[in-house]
Amino acid sequence: xxRTDLRRLAAAATVAVIxxxxxxxxxxxxxxxxxxxxxxGSAPLDRNAKVTITIDCEPPTTxxxxxxxxxxxxxxxxKIYPNVTIKSRDASPCEQPAAYAAQLKAGTEPDLFYSYFxxxxxxxxxxxxxxxxxxxxxxxxxxxxxxxxxxxxTFSDGGALRGLPRNNYKMGLIYNRKLFQQAGLDPDKxxxxxxxxxxxxxxxxxxxxxxxxxxxxxxxxxxxxxxxxELYGLGGTMVSxxxxxxxxxxxxxxxxxxxxxxxxxxxxTTGATQGFKWPDLMTNMVTGKEGMYVxxxxxxxxxxxxxxxxxxxxxxxxxxxGKGTLLGGDGYLFKKGLTPDQIKAGIAWLNFELLTPGKxxxxxxxxxxxxxxxxxxxxxxxxxxxxxxxSRNKAAxxxxxxxxxxxxxxxxxxxxxxxxxxxxxxxxLDTAVSAVLTDRxxxxxxxxxxAESQVNQVLxxx
Amino acid sequence: xxxxxVSPRTAEPRTPSTGPRTRGRxxxxxxxxxxxxxxxxxxxxxxxxxxxxPMVREFVMTFQRTxxxxxxxxxWHNFIQVSHDPAFWQAWRNTVEFTLLALVFGFAxxxxxxxxxxxIRHARAYLRILVYxxxxxxxxxxxxxxxxxFNPDSGLFNAVLRVLHLPTSQWLNSAATAMPSVVIAATWMxxxxxxxxxxxxxxxIPGELYEAAELDGARLLRRVWHVTIPQTRLILSLMLLxxxxxxxxxxxxxxxxxxxxxPKGSTTTVVYLIxxxxxxxxxxxxxxxxxxxxxxxxxxxxxxxxxxxxxxx
Numbered sequence: 001x002x003r004t005d006l007r008r009l010a011a012a013a014t015v016a017v018i019x020x021x022x023x024x025x026x027x028x029x030x031x032x033x034x035x036x037x038x039x040x041g042s043a044p045l046d047r048n049a050k051v052t053i054t055i056d057c058e059p060p061t062t063x064x065x066x067x068x069x070x071x072x073x074x075x076x077x078x079k080i081y082p083n084v085t086i087k088s089r090d091a092s093p094c095e096q097p098a099a100y101a102a103q104l105k106a107g108t109e110p111d112l113f114y115s116y117f118x119x120x121x122x123x124x125x126x127x128x129x130x131x132x133x134x135x136x137x138x139x140x141x142x143x144x145x146x147x148x149x150x151x152x153x154t155f156s157d158g159g160a161l162r163g164l165p166r167n168n169y170k171m172g173l174i175y176n177r178k179l180f181q182q183a184g185l186d187p188d189k190x191x192x193x194x195x196x197x198x199x200x201x202x203x204x205x206x207x208x209x210x211x212x213x214x215x216x217x218x219x220x221x222x223x224x225x226x227x228x229x230e231l232y233g234l235g236g237t238m239v240s241x242x243x244x245x246x247x248x249x250x251x252x253x254x255x256x257x258x259x260x261x262x263x264x265x266x267x268x269t270t271g272a273t274q275g276f277k278w279p280d281l282m283t284n285m286v287t288g289k290e291g292m293y294v295x296x297x298x299x300x301x302x303x304x305x306x307x308x309x310x311x312x313x314x315x316x317x318x319x320x321x322g323k324g325t326l327l328g329g330d331g332y333l334f335k336k337g338l339t340p341d342q343i344k345a346g347i348a349w350l351n352f353e354l355l356t357p358g359k360x361x362x363x364x365x366x367x368x369x370x371x372x373x374x375x376x377x378x379x380x381x382x383x384x385x386x387x388x389x390x391s392r393n394k395a396a397x398x399x400x401x402x403x404x405x406x407x408x409x410x411x412x413x414x415x416x417x418x419x420x421x422x423x424x425x426x427x428x429l430d431t432a433v434s435a436v437l438t439d440r441x442x443x444x445x446x447x448x449x450x451a452e453s454q455v456n457q458v459l460x461x462x
Numbered sequence: 463x464x465x466x467x468v469s470p471r472t473a474e475p476r477t478p479s480t481g482p483r484t485r486g487r488x489x490x491x492x493x494x495x496x497x498x499x500x501x502x503x504x505x506x507x508x509x510x511x512x513x514x515x516p517m518v519r520e521f522v523m524t525f526q527r528t529x530x531x532x533x534x535x536x537x538w539h540n541f542i543q544v545s546h547d548p549a550f551w552q553a554w555r556n557t558v559e560f561t562l563l564a565l566v567f568g569f570a571x572x573x574x575x576x577x578x579x580x581x582i583r584h585a586r587a588y589l590r591i592l593v594y595x596x597x598x599x600x601x602x603x604x605x606x607x608x609x610x611x612f613n614p615d616s617g618l619f620n621a622v623l624r625v626l627h628l629p630t631s632q633w634l635n636s637a638a639t640a641m642p643s644v645v646i647a648a649t650w651m652x653x654x655x656x657x658x659x660x661x662x663x664x665x666x667i668p669g670e671l672y673e674a675a676e677l678d679g680a681r682l683l684r685r686v687w688h689v690t691i692p693q694t695r696l697i698l699s700l701m702l703l704x705x706x707x708x709x710x711x712x713x714x715x716x717x718x719x720x721x722x723x724x725p726k727g728s729t730t731t732v733v734y735l736i737x738x739x740x741x742x743x744x745x746x747x748x749x750x751x752x753x754x755x756x757x758x759x760x761x762x763x764x765x766x767x768x769x770x771x772x773x774x775x
Binding site for chain 2: 097098101102105121122124125126127128210219220221271272273274275277336423424427430431434435437438439450453454457458461
């Protein structure tokens with residue numbers, strides 16, 4: 001063989017090896033950890049054990065202030081635990097459903113991975129979640145007894161705790177105070193029943209200029225999500241007590257769809273353009289084209305920080321109907337196969353950053369100094385003394401008009417958790433919601449019956 | 463790429479050979495092509511890892527179900543489950559509707575445009591660039607553009623219809639018009655490539671045939687019918703089959719324009735349903751089963767394509 005051929009062969013082999021190395025690098029992500037002693041869950045984290053943990057949902061560089069706070073908090077945490085290395089992964093949004101499902105299937109999620117409350121089932125089915133029950137104690141999470149049990153319930157399965165919460169919300173009615181004023185409505189008195197919502201929507205739509213009184217989502221699972229919230233508001237329920245059968249095909253479910261149908265086709269207060277998904281309605285509201293829609297308090301943060309709206313222009317009322325509202329939220333799950341020290345380090349970090357009044361995400365004084373909004377009614381992870389302390393801290397540093405949320409905060413509406421296999425159920429109900437908003441001849445009974453049959457199939461296969 | 467050229471020695475005529483001579487020639491052939499094999503290795507490994515292995519794995523998954531981290535064999539359960547899903551037949555109906563509409567618009571229109579471009583004597587290059595321009599736009603940008611065009615309240619299309627005193631449409635907001643609207647956008651986005659292929663084919667038709675037809679008094683339509691179409695029959699057949707195979711896999715356009723489902727599920731296609739099973743329902747077995755059904759259907763068309771290619775070759 002000639003020397004030139006040898007060189008070519010060597011070049012080709014190098015290309016192949018680099019390609020293979022790249023493929024191998026992509027195919028797995030083993031987080032480094034030295035392990036250490038720690039099988040005893042109640043024992044504190046061994047300060048001599050070198051531990052490395054990876055975590056996602058680090059604020060992106062497009063949010064420099066939040067990013068700096070995160071980095072500063074890691075530095076402060078490392079002063080307490082110099083033996084723990086936290087490797088953060090930048091992500092925005094924190095969870096993208098398709099990517100979330102794919103990484104679980106491949107087992108490439110970080111050690112502590114962000115998850116909506118609704119996705120615990122998906123993570124469990126993938127066999128990717130560790131039981132952290134024995135590691136979470138009043139010693140490792142001092143505010144443990146003050147964390148709202150309903151929040152912890154969403155991250156529990158069969159009595160085992162699988163994750164820790166980061167944020168939670170309660171759905172309500174977001175409205176445009178400016179449009180309320182223009183339409184002659186009292187911006188301090190948002191509607192509390194669907195009849196009032198429809199009446200106010202008619203007045204707002206009468207302003208003309210392409211302004212819609214009420215908006216509704218109907219795509220990318222958000223139609224079913226809102227259907228659930230509105231059903232809870234009217235006192236309905238999504239699934240039977242055992243979670244084995246659909247329970248929304250009744251007079252209450254029919255009423256939810258009928259309300260939407262009436263506003264779309266009889267009152268014509270929702271506009272002809274439909275098929276909205278998060279965050280379309282926020283964009284409409286910021287541009288002054290939407291009067292009301294059902295949402296969570298952090299929508300207002302998005303409208304101000306990302307879409308450049310003004311806090312003074314938006315208000316929030318309780319979920320119309322007032323018989324219940326949807327609780328939602330997110331947090332971190334622990335990947336399967338972590339060492340006890342990694343679990344302990346992860347809990348220590350989450351406690352520091354997410355679950356300590358006055359620190360991390362609850363350091364309202366710092367947020368105010370950094371120019372971030374303070375005063376929105378979420379998260380409300382705590383009860384008892386921790387809740388009182390957090391409320392005092394928040395009120396002392398409030399930067400947004402708290403009066404705009406008075407009705408939302410002051411009206412006691414029982415919160416209800418999302419149904420099992422929520423995302424699958426929401427997907428099914430998107431079709432029913434979309435149908436009443438796009439088809440004047442919709443047969444609501446038939447839509448509900450079809451959805452019921454599909455949801456029963458989802459539940460039967462789970 | 464001198465390394466990939468075939469050595470003249472490999473092209474020598476075969477002669478009856480003894481054992482040692484065969485080994486010697488085989489060894490020399492391998493040595494001669496060693497560089498090429500080296501370069502090929504990377505591609506073969508990549509294909510094996512990222513194409514062939516996932517395909518084999520998919521077939522295996524059609525018979526499996528994973529719950530709580532445990533995978534079990536479930537026989538034909540996944541196939542039965544997806545075929546009983548009410549969305550299954552709707553997705554097939556929608557996919558066939560899209561394919562048929564795409565054939566009417568996306569197949570006939572580019573051919574017509576190619577014929578017109580072929581006849582035009584002036585500004586040819588400019589017009590070709592103009593026709594191809596949409597292909598160069600990122601699909602997401604094109605889709606966003608059409609989302610604005612289709613907006614029933616403030617979109618361009620309804621604005622034009624109002625100016626012309628014609629009835630407006632709900633476009634993507636009605637189950638009846640959502641799929642045709644998607645076809646309009648998809649045709650605009652993709653027809654540039656087809657036009658160029660047809661143009662190349664048209665330019666291979668000998669001019670004498672048209673001259674003879676003109677001398678016989680044939681006008682444009684008769685020339686197209688009796689000269690152009692017979693002369694481009696093969697490329698038309700191939701493009702038709704390629705179009706069917708491609709359009710039946712529609713996903714991007716519906717996903718971005720209507721969120722996938724559309725009003726009353728009117729734009730739910732088979733590929734979108736597969737996506738749903740995998741990423742919304744966390745049912746990879748069902749997604750794999752549906753993919754295999756889709757594969758079998760497309761294999762039928764692909765076999766036809768191969769047969770036509772051979773006839774044409």
